[in-house]
Amino acid sequence: MTAFVLWGLLLTAAVGFWRVIVGPTIPDRIVAADTLATILTTFIALLAVYFENAVFLDIALAFAVLSFADVLIMAKYFEHGELHR
């Protein structure tokens, strides 16, 4: 069952990648990338169940923190065209 959900999430992320490629404007791509980041966070957390190894949970936590900072920085840069504000 876990394997089925893992494959499903991977497929979902692949479908969502379409928006990253075609997205007419830059924020469209940012939104799609944010979606993919959240999906991949849950994917990594599920890998911990699949491989019965709790290390993946640490990776998922670090990935969640990094993707949040990433989206904030991209949004700020997009808003001002520079970072220091």
Next chain:
Amino acid sequence: MSAMFFGLSTVFMAAGLFFAFASVVGVIRFPDVYTRLHASTKALSGGAMMILAGTAFRAAATGNWPAMVKTLLIAAFLLATNPLASHAIARACYHHGIVPKGTVIDEYAETVRGDRS
């Protein structure tokens, strides 16, 4: 008890997969950035919460309590940061000049124009 947790985790994971898929479909089909943010934030937060709840139940079924606490920590973090990220993107889009498509009313436009001048 452990069998019940196991079944619950399966149900939650399947529901979460469904909602993650629905949110990606929303991101692809919705007409503009702001409506896409609705799909990306709300549906995906719910879907991710359900999958992480399934993971937490599975950890509880095997008696791995530290892993369960850590999973709940990830869930709380996602719940706290997803609205913030969507808020930052929406604000950046509006200030950059991307006009929402087909709005009935837009009471934000004059504020932004006032800021610019």
Next chain:
Amino acid sequence: MGNSSLKPLALLATALFCVWIATTGRADIPFLLTGIVVVFAVIRATWATFFAGAHDFSHRGRPWPAFRLLPLLSYPFFFLLELVSATWQVALVALQPRIDLHPAIIRVDSRIQNRTALVLLANEITLTPGTLTIDADIPRQGLYIHALDLGKDGIDGVKGQIRRLEHRMEGLIR
């Protein structure tokens, strides 16, 4: 950091220490000592950015609200219920054969004075059905809200929904 900031400092340190224990998942003496050092390093690094500014608005009520215990315990359940309903609604809209949306951006003036509670309210609005906070005019307590579909229940419906959330938030803080 004056005397008035001692209580939030202690609360913050305790919360961060709990997070440290949850992430390391161990209770050995070296780990706990490292945790104390890390907690104070984090507070030292983030205080000026996130917490010192809170006192500029001290005339508008305390920066850190005092929460009521019983509503605080029941709050997560209401919140998760709202989140599931929001998820279900957006999934329904996304999987419809034809997408027919009437989005709108409206301003809602809130009665909540406390900044922390206002930010919590804005986050909650984002995660409840059909609404998304775009910007907050914090000095005048205005929230700019993007509504996904105004065709169903109109402006008054959305505003009524916000009022309901606001009422619950007011019951939460003292």
